[in-house]
Amino acid sequence: MSGGSAGPLLDVDGLTTNYGSISALRAATLQVRPGEVVGLVGPNGAGKTTLVSTLAGLLSPAAGAVRFDGADVTGFSPDTLLRRGLALVPEHRRLFPDLTVNENLKIGGITVPARDRAALIDEMVELFPVLGAKHDVSAGYLSGGEAQQLAIARALMSRPRLLMMDEPSLGLAPVLVDVVFDLIVRLREQGRTLLVVEQNATRMLGVADRAYVLRSGEIVAEGTGQALLADESLFDMFVGKHS
Amino acid sequence: MSGLLQNLVDGLGQGSIYALLALGIAVIFGVMHLLNFAHGELITVGAYVTYFCFTRGISWYWIAPILVITAVLTSLLIEQVAFRWVRGASDSTLLLTSFGVHFVVEALFLMYVSASVKTFARPGWIANTVDLGVARVEVVDIAVISITIVVLLITAGILQRTMFGIALRAAATDFDAARLMGVRSNNVIRGAFALSGALAGIAAIFWLMRAGQATPGAGLTPMLKGVLAALIGGLGSLRGAVIGGLALGVAEVMLQSQLPSGIAGLTDAFVFLLIAMLFIFRPQGIINVGHAERV
Numbered sequence: 001m002s003g004g005s006a007g008p009l010l011d012v013d014g015l016t017t018n019y020g021s022i023s024a025l026r027a028a029t030l031q032v033r034p035g036e037v038v039g040l041v042g043p044n045g046a047g048k049t050t051l052v053s054t055l056a057g058l059l060s061p062a063a064g065a066v067r068f069d070g071a072d073v074t075g076f077s078p079d080t081l082l083r084r085g086l087a088l089v090p091e092h093r094r095l096f097p098d099l100t101v102n103e104n105l106k107i108g109g110i111t112v113p114a115r116d117r118a119a120l121i122d123e124m125v126e127l128f129p130v131l132g133a134k135h136d137v138s139a140g141y142l143s144g145g146e147a148q149q150l151a152i153a154r155a156l157m158s159r160p161r162l163l164m165m166d167e168p169s170l171g172l173a174p175v176l177v178d179v180v181f182d183l184i185v186r187l188r189e190q191g192r193t194l195l196v197v198e199q200n201a202t203r204m205l206g207v208a209d210r211a212y213v214l215r216s217g218e219i220v221a222e223g224t225g226q227a228l229l230a231d232e233s234l235f236d237m238f239v240g241k242h243s
Numbered sequence: 244m245s246g247l248l249q250n251l252v253d254g255l256g257q258g259s260i261y262a263l264l265a266l267g268i269a270v271i272f273g274v275m276h277l278l279n280f281a282h283g284e285l286i287t288v289g290a291y292v293t294y295f296c297f298t299r300g301i302s303w304y305w306i307a308p309i310l311v312i313t314a315v316l317t318s319l320l321i322e323q324v325a326f327r328w329v330r331g332a333s334d335s336t337l338l339l340t341s342f343g344v345h346f347v348v349e350a351l352f353l354m355y356v357s358a359s360v361k362t363f364a365r366p367g368w369i370a371n372t373v374d375l376g377v378a379r380v381e382v383v384d385i386a387v388i389s390i391t392i393v394v395l396l397i398t399a400g401i402l403q404r405t406m407f408g409i410a411l412r413a414a415a416t417d418f419d420a421a422r423l424m425g426v427r428s429n430n431v432i433r434g435a436f437a438l439s440g441a442l443a444g445i446a447a448i449f450w451l452m453r454a455g456q457a458t459p460g461a462g463l464t465p466m467l468k469g470v471l472a473a474l475i476g477g478l479g480s481l482r483g484a485v486i487g488g489l490a491l492g493v494a495e496v497m498l499q500s501q502l503p504s505g506i507a508g509l510t511d512a513f514v515f516l517l518i519a520m521l522f523i524f525r526p527q528g529i530i531n532v533g534h535a536e537r538v
Contacts, residue, residue, distance in 0.1 A: 056423060057422075058422075058423070077422065077427070078419070078423045078425075079422050079426060082424065083425060086424055087423070094417055094419075094423075095422040096413045096416045096417060096420065096421075098412065099412060100414060103409050103412075103413075106406065106409055107406075107409050107410060107424050107426070108424050109423050110409075110410060110426060111425035114406070131464055158425060180280075191502055242342065
């Protein structure tokens with residue numbers, strides 16, 4: 001699964017991304033090792049979405065380098081990065097509402113050989129039984145929780161080596177937030193490598209091996225979940241979110 | 244009654260051609276947000292290819308497939324030369340580019356081929372009619388309607404069942420999300436242009452059989468009808484494009500036959516009046532393309 005290398009799977013060095021004249025992300029440096037679950041936490045507008053969008057190829061970096069499994073992939077297009085094994089569940093899920101659940105899964109697996117696709121869909125249905133029951137329903141008719149499960153399943157269809165998720169719990173009812181975090185734990189137990197953006201910092205730090213804290217476009221802290229939760233200088237960030 | 248039925252078949256025959264053109268325009272609009280005013284050039288190029296074949300004594304049975312292949316290749320060439328440079332640009336940039344392609348192709352034929360009308364023979368059976376009992380209809384109308392039905396079924400099959408079709412529909416809804424899934428922009432855009440070209444090529448066969456001539460501006464009228472039909476149906480909606488095309492054809496033929504002879508020449512004006520009224524009551528066209536599909 002790790003490609004045999006002992007180094008980090010994802011190695012980001014000094015990544016800077018601009019929105020017009022505003023730099024939404026400044027000199028971000030981080031690593032994700034194989035099998036790790038890494039959180040990206042921070043307040044609204046801290047640059048978390050900018051960071052993962054740049055890593056997924058949706059935005060072009062102004063400076064810095066991204067290495068994936070040892071190879072330079074800076075500025076690659078999303079479809080090429082996906083073929084390398086880097087998938088993103090985007091913010092707001094961005095399902096294809098007019099396509100059925102099954103078609104959404106198929107498109108998620110467009111890069112895998114056609115003969116493997118059916119087995120992968122079965123695997124996803126096992127992981128998310130609700131998708132099997134609704135396989136012929138247009139994705140636009142799914143509830144928030146079902147839609148989030150489909151978005152994650154769709155991304156898993158490509159058999160990614162690194163799965164990035166942008167705010168998977170956003171807009172979900174509390175009981176569904178639990179479902180999402182349970183899922184992160186399950187994916188972690190499967191040995192998958194995850195990089196997860198979360199506004200719900202307290203919950204995220206509880207399930208992550210490590211996390212990075214972003215604020216105003218810069219990474220201001222890094223450490224294990226426990227260490228960050230105990231850091232008093234970050235306290236303000238967690239109070240607002242914790243209830 | 245039989246007159247009315249005859250007009251209806253006539254209108255559906257004409258409308259089938261519009262539907263094929265409108266569908267091609269809608270496919271490209273869906274995936275690229277480009278309202279392709281250069282779509283008629285596929286017919287202009289086809290007209291000259293037909294004229295060339297005619298001068299070589301090639302029959303319509305060969306010209307038909309040649310026209311489809313020519314339209315696909317021309318469509319891909321136009322994408323490669325013009326539209327790929329403006330992918331993702333603003334809607335007005337895309338619109339101006341397509342106008343530019345239209346004028347450049349017309350100018351090239353004027354300068355390097357001929358400004359005069361080149362005529363070629365229509366197929367011998369073009370004016371034949373058959374008596375269906377309830378009405379006497381033109382053979383060509385039956386041919387174009389049945390071929391259009393088959394083509395639409397094949398197109399629907401491609402869009403519903405193939406990976407390319409699913410990718411095309413996904414990209415039409417949310418292009419960036421489709422790229423995140425690994426859909427290659429090049430493949431899906433080129434595929435859309437090829438499909439659009441094939442549909443235009445089939446429309447060109449019947450359009451040119453009736454026209455019997457090639458001019459540098461040959462594509463203008465079919466392009467306008469196709470764009471109008473796509474707008475009537477609700478731009479971006481594939482079903483709407485087909486319905487819009489058929490409605491436009493039927494409306495034209497009905498007006499032409501029902502208007503008093505003194506003003507029958509004003510058919511187009513009345514058609515536009517009807518379209519203006521449609522847009523007053525349904526500005527989004529017949530089929531309303533949802534929010535998400537427009538993003």
